[in-house]
Amino acid sequence: MALVQSLILVGGGGTGSDVMSLIEACNQLNDVQRYEVRGLLDDGAEAGSYRFGVKVLGGLDQGAELCAQDPDVLLVDCMGSPDNYTRRKVVLTDAGLDLGRFATLIHPHASVAFDAQIGFGSLIFANVSILSDVVVGSHVTILANCVLNHGVRVADFAILASNVCLSGDVVVGSASYLGCGVNVKGRIKIGAGALAGLGSAVIRDIADGETVVGVPARPIARVK
Incomplete structure (x- = not known):
């Protein structure tokens, strides 16, 4: 047993x-x-x-x-x-x-490529697709229906809300937050502690601690 x-x-x-x-x-x-x-x-x-x-x-x-x-x-x-x-x-x-x-939990309906790496304490929810050569750090939360294409790197403590799509070779910084439905163009770098708001289309790099919203995503002042 x-x-x-x-x-x-x-x-x-x-x-x-x-x-x-x-x-x-x-x-x-x-x-x-x-x-x-x-x-x-x-x-x-x-x-x-x-x-x-x-x-x-x-x-x-x-x-x-x-x-x-x-x-x-x-x-x-x-x-x-x-x-x-x-x-x-x-x-x-x-x-x-x-x-x-901390435990690493992966939903049985998630798809994880054979060569992907997932760190300890991370949570992978239903219908997430993690494709080839993806590295997910520790204490990362990836909610339902996200897609991480080839070569994506997600640093520790990042959060991807539902339906986020990361194109190839995107780099997501530590302790960042991508809201529901965010789409990120290939080779974009998202800084540590950054936030991309609901439904944003990210086509330019996001600096550390920066908040962006919109289509295309543009920086805004963060509400304290």
Whole structure:
């Protein structure tokens, strides 16, 4: 009998609900349970309460202790809000969580090329297509129906919302956020901490920390 991997979710927002669906899809594959969710950590929810049917075990600062108690448990990075996407790494490390202790989850209906590389702690949702020579870093979230064409590079902690399409050899910087339906021309470079708004068509490089919107995408001042 295959061993069941124990998981603790980190973050109780909407992405956590999506992750539960991802886990359920993995468990339904060949009718074999691969994962069991023990609970979740969320600083904004009361311990003992429930989020999307999962018990809140405490705040993020409880994670290190829980991991020490069970050396086999893995965490799942469920933080994905466009309001705080640049701070994901800081939030996790400030809570004392080991960034290498996070599970990589790939939906059974995702298509991943044989030579693609996906880092630890990354989440790949349904109907994502990852083509040849693509490298996805650690703690990257790629939501449903995204397409990453040949030679794409996605750095750590980046988030791709649903229906993003990256043409060949695009480089996506660390802790960046691409909104739903963003299309990026080939060989474009997107800087660290950048944001491309909903439905943008990116045909020029985006600088670090820059926000762009529109067709074609143009820089705008970021609302504080």
